Amino acid sequence: MSNSNSANVGIVIVSHSPKIAEGAADMVRQMVGNAVPLAWTGGDIDGGLGTNVAGILEAIESAWSPAGVVILVDLGGAETNSEMAVEMLPEDRRARVVICNAPVVEGAVIAATESSGGSLLAAVKRSAEEFYA
Amino acid sequence: MHDANASRATETSVPLTGSAVLVNAVGLHARPSVKLTQCAKGFAAKIELALVADGPWTDAKSPVKVMRVKAPQGATLHFRVTGSDGEAALAAMLALVHDGFGEV
Numbered sequence: 001m002s003n004s005n006s007a008n009v010g011i012v013i014v015s016h017s018p019k020i021a022e023g024a025a026d027m028v029r030q031m032v033g034n035a036v037p038l039a040w041t042g043g044d045i046d047g048g049l050g051t052n053v054a055g056i057l058e059a060i061e062s063a064w065s066p067a068g069v070v071i072l073v074d075l076g077g078a079e080t081n082s083e084m085a086v087e088m089l090p091e092d093r094r095a096r097v098v099i100c101n102a103p104v105v106e107g108a109v110i111a112a113t114e115s116s117g118g119s120l121l122a123a124v125k126r127s128a129e130e131f132y133a
Numbered sequence: 134m135h136d137a138n139a140s141r142a143t144e145t146s147v148p149l150t151g152s153a154v155l156v157n158a159v160g161l162h163a164r165p166s167v168k169l170t171q172c173a174k175g176f177a178a179k180i181e182l183a184l185v186a187d188g189p190w191t192d193a194k195s196p197v198k199v200m201r202v203k204a205p206q207g208a209t210l211h212f213r214v215t216g217s218d219g220e221a222a223l224a225a226m227l228a229l230v231h232d233g234f235g236e237v
Contacts, residue, residue, distance in 0.1 A: 032167055033171075109167065113171060114196065116171055117170070117171060118174070119174075127196065127197065130198070
């Protein structure tokens, strides 16, 4: 589901559909490579379409990097549940996790590209959000 | 991190330029754009690219901006590089384009 092999900013993909989340992660791995910690989560706890806070927390944990983590989300609940997950993080980690206002697939690839070059958290977020600029 | 070095270098060196033809079938689409920006980010130098020799210039370290150039196969990519490691940077960018981003 994920691996973490560098100090680069981590990427978390949150979609209502586990297939979308996994597929977006596949694109990141194939296009950008393995230089960034990456994790995905999707679906509610019953396996249906949706998102769940526990799954998001797990993904953040698994993509964790001292440089921080950016989260790419699709719709509504993915964002509110991600916000909730961030609030539940230990205080020292909370400020280093940000949700991007970017399309989930494109944003994930761009954020990972930026991160793979060693960019800081704010630059990774900014780059992903350029899609809407 | 790199930005500070690049701007310092900008003040002290003259831009290097070079060009190469895009040989890979898809042109500068998503995957090649990612490879190009990743390569560019490995250098402190300021690296820009354009479809014509006098610009407009695009920051080669920005994946979104590079993709927006939508350079097709057969297009000539011009590079303008400024910085202490500019020579190596320019050589790496030209080699990447020549080799079709490893896709040919």
